[in-house]
Amino acid sequence: MDISLIGIIVIAFSGWMCLDCLQRKEHIVWIIIIIALIPPIGALVYFFAVKAQKPNPVSGSGEGARASTSMFQRSPSASKEIETEETLQLKELIGQFHKAYHYDKLGQVYMEQKKFDLAVPQFRSAVEKDPEMEEAHYGLGKSLHALGNFEEAAEALEKLVALNRKYDYGNAIFGLAECYRLAGNDEKALEIYEEVIKTFHFFKAQYHYARLLDKKGDTQGAIGSMKSMIGSSKDLPDYKLEKERHWIDEAYKFLRKNGVELA
Numbered sequence: 001m002d003i004s005l006i007g008i009i010v011i012a013f014s015g016w017m018c019l020d021c022l023q024r025k026e027h028i029v030w031i032i033i034i035i036a037l038i039p040p041i042g043a044l045v046y047f048f049a050v051k052a053q054k055p056n057p058v059s060g061s062g063e064g065a066r067a068s069t070s071m072f073q074r075s076p077s078a079s080k081e082i083e084t085e086e087t088l089q090l091k092e093l094i095g096q097f098h099k100a101y102h103y104d105k106l107g108q109v110y111m112e113q114k115k116f117d118l119a120v121p122q123f124r125s126a127v128e129k130d131p132e133m134e135e136a137h138y139g140l141g142k143s144l145h146a147l148g149n150f151e152e153a154a155e156a157l158e159k160l161v162a163l164n165r166k167y168d169y170g171n172a173i174f175g176l177a178e179c180y181r182l183a184g185n186d187e188k189a190l191e192i193y194e195e196v197i198k199t200f201h202f203f204k205a206q207y208h209y210a211r212l213l214d215k216k217g218d219t220q221g222a223i224g225s226m227k228s229m230i231g232s233s234k235d236l237p238d239y240k241l242e243k244e245r246h247w248i249d250e251a252y253k254f255l256r257k258n259g260v261e262l263a
Contacts, residue, residue, distance in 0.1 A: 010040045017043040026050060081118055084109075100129035104136040107143070116143040127159070134163055138172055145179060154179035170200035177205060186212050203229055203247040210254070223260055226251040230262065 017034050034042040090106040093099070107122030120143050126136035137160035144153035157176040165173055174196045180189035193209035196202055206229045214222035233241060233248050241248075255262060 010043075013040050014043040017047060021050070081115070098129070100126045100133050100136065103129065104133060104139065107136065107139050111139055111143055114146075116146040119143040120147070123156075127156075131159075132163060134160055134167055137163070138167060141172070141175060141179070145175065145182075150179045150183035154183060154185070166199075170196060170202065174200065174202055174205055178208075181208060181212065186216065190216075201232070203233070203244040207247045207250055210251070214254075219258060223255060223258055226254050227260075227262070230255075 014034055018031055021031055021034065033045060036042060037045065086109055087106060090102050090109065093102045094106065103122045103126035107119040107126060110116070110119035110122065120140065123136050123140035123143060126133055127140060130136070137156055141153045141156035141160060144150075144156060154176060157172060157179060160167055161173050161176055167173070173192060177189050177192035177196055180186075180192060190209065190212050193205050193212070196205040197209060206225060210222040210225035210229070213219075213225060229251050230248060233244060236244065252262070
């Protein structure tokens with residue numbers, strides 16, 4: 001083949017890779033690699049490392065939007081996945097190393113974006129890789145809770161609480177109690193709420209504990225719990241009192257409804 005023809009092919013191929021890189025909005029370093037390395041080595045490196053690994057970013061409508069590279073199937077009602085530099089980098093790292101840490105970080109990004117249906121598979125993969133990764137269990141539980149899957153959320157939080165009952169300053173075990181209650185598992189909810197009340201003194205936990213007692217017919221027990229909560233509120237500093245005000249007011253309403261007036 002004529003040397004000049006080979007040169008034209010090399011230049012054309014390198015130009016094609018540069019154009020592809022710009023369309024995909026890949027890091028500028030790739031342009032430098034394509035141009036700086038002995039032609040066509042840089043272009044070939046880019047082709048096999050990027051172009052051959054990812055779908056064409058140009059959509060069928062002709063827009064320059066990046067196509068989704070989701071690793072799982074989604075229902076028609078699922079969140080629309082919009083790629084960012086961070087999610088793309090994490091997916092590349094997952095593809096290379098399959099580490100629990102990277103799955104968890106991608107799940108955290110989706111959770112921060114409130115794309116809980118996208119976060120769940122990432123957290124599941126993380127805990128499969130590392131069953132003792134507490135933050136991944138927590139992220140899975142919170143995401144499932146946000147999606148209304150309270151039974152599955154409880155299962156995720158059970159595993160976390162078994163590892164660390166004080167995780168996130170008690171919010172994890174409190175979340176477990178909430179999931180039991182919302183899933184209709186009143187007995188387990190009562191058991192865990194009681195532990196939360198004794199250890200962490202969350203007023204919301206004590207309020208729902210009392211309401212569950214009332215629901216099962218122990219109205220006097222519920223009244224006693226509400227009175228205890230109101231009594232302990234008198235020792236709270238102002239900032240804490242303001243934070244718990246809603247549950248204190250709800251406790252007063254419950255007592256008045258049951259014919260109990262406090263001075």
